[in-house]
Amino acid sequence: MTPAFGAHSTTDEVLAGVDLTGRRVLVTGVSAGLGVETARALVAHGAQVVGAARDLAKAKTATEPARAGAALGGSLELVELDLASLASVRACAKGLMADGRAFDMVICNAGVMATPFGRTTDGFETQFGTNHLGHFVLANRIASRMAPGARLVCLSSAGHRFSDVDLDDPNFERTPYAEFVAYGRSKTANVLFAVEFDRRHRPRGVRATAVHPGGIHTELGRHMSPEVIRQMTDAAQASQAAGQFVWKTIPQGVATSVWAAAVAPADRVGGQYCEDCHVAERQTETGARGGVQPYALDPDRARALWAKSEAMVGETF
Template structure:
């Protein structure tokens, strides 16, 4: 079996695979990892539906994806989806359900990171709403469209180690807002969502997994100053050196960073990744101590917390699944 690692790219993952006949939904295909994920999949024959907030921007950005589809026999289309608006999420889900064409995989890639405090139109803290609640609502509403034996991939992050979820104060109504804590909460929520979704869908053979792509220079950091990014990298390197003498942190290329979600969606063994947190195209082990480079915090894969988050999410959006 091929061994993948931190240097593995999307093309490495898909080498020799034919995805003809596969239909895959990818959120956030206007830039960065979403565009590369779509390009790689359509290049191997898949039909990709990209869900984006700004259709005009996505149309302009996706020329390479369409070229890869034409060459590889795949297909690419776009739908409107604003994850920060439950009305938009529900409209997108309703349109997909009405269309009635099934999906073999869903990749919940879209996200915002470390943004200034803001509330969505529905009154939720923006990062928790966009990164978790929007995807929670969308995926549950279209779950009947996912083929038996399919896959759901939810983008988490090493930043989940910044904070557990806070189910008593998810919208920072009492706690002082910190953009990185809020981002960490949302990424922990992503990991926990995969745990409970996997438990609920695996009777249909559908497996859900959370992935950490690895650091890369994408549009995700547009709200983070260079000084803050430099400080974060310095912290990562200091902890890693103290723990293991690990080499300095190095950004991945976009194809390397998109590889783990592509691997988890179409190449990995479902039984191996179901309900798990993955990084560098492998299932991650538990992270111990203050490590911020490898592994997953136990709280981010805790089954009881995952069920509690599910119930809280249903309460917040006023919808049960």
């Protein structure tokens, strides 16, 4: 029976007694925050981790503790990946495919949040292009290297409740730009991508899930002013059913990622949205802290987003 974990569980608690020797894992965004902790925890339990980052020098420094804590044959290597450039994404995927070794887990952890309006190298709105389209191309291009039984974990957020995807205007060409609406669209896209990837690859034993790590102070909030952070904390506090809202630590924030990737039963998490180390319930109540909006799990919406994403990146998967 799978142990019960919750909002305060840490990576080390979730992975206690778990031997990942020989398991190969790709983790994006290993230069700071959740990505660094994800790599550290997996390497400490014997996994062979490939860490992807835009700034390799920063990532090398940030992941030194992970290499120092390697156990059971665990290891960490770094590869360059700029999710805001499809050329970089494709080059990274080409290198991973040429390597020939299979992956048992792919954790799409990297992302940006509440950025000022901007565009990626390829002209996509920054948050949608980085958080969704970059990972969409990467995961699909290496999908054949995901071994039977492998899992894809897409980091989403409670921010998906800010907005559904807009398939008619994904780049804010006609819609007034709002930082958190754009973030919400990208995080909903992360869930819908996991839903459709799971449907497509489930017959060969590869599953996908989306996770919300929780409220955590990391570099992800670099574009948010202290006043905006305070307002978000107050809003979370107001919607908390009982007790006081408390920010999670980074190890607590990573717990759901490693739980979904390596601990939870595949049939339990496949095609689902998880938070606090459990599968979230569908929630339509305005202002609710927990749960997932039904539109983020809509299979028809997921298929439509997949088709739109293929058209935007110019590739069919």
